Amino acid sequence: MPKEVGGKIFYTAEEAKELGFMPSPEEIARNEAILAAFDQTIRETGPAPEGTAPGFGGRFSDDLDGTEWEGWTQDATGQWFDQDGNPVNEGNQ
Structure with missing residues (x-):
């Protein structure tokens, strides 16, 4: 299925x-x-070039764009944060 x-x-x-x-x-x-x-x-x-974002830019620069995880970020420790900056635990997704 x-x-x-x-x-x-x-x-x-x-x-x-x-x-x-x-x-x-x-x-x-x-x-x-x-x-x-x-x-x-x-x-x-x-x-x-210095001061530009890596990648192709536009819609190809963020794999989360257009999904329910749009706006989420991850810090260097691997902790995820939602679009409002709140930490997200594995069970909260």
Whole structure:
């Protein structure tokens, strides 16, 4: 049975195969080549300019944007804080 987490729907491998969501070997090879080229570009790219945010910016800079965890932050100790700055315990999520 599909499971929804963070606004995304996850299927088991069997469900995905039954629904036709599994890629062909050719699609996998093509995508691996695209990712290898992207990884090479990233390795060759220098660091972000001083004073700018790392990453691609916009909607690609925060994986939590658009989910129920939008605005949450994590400190260096691994403690999570909600959008209001309140500490979040594992059981409170």
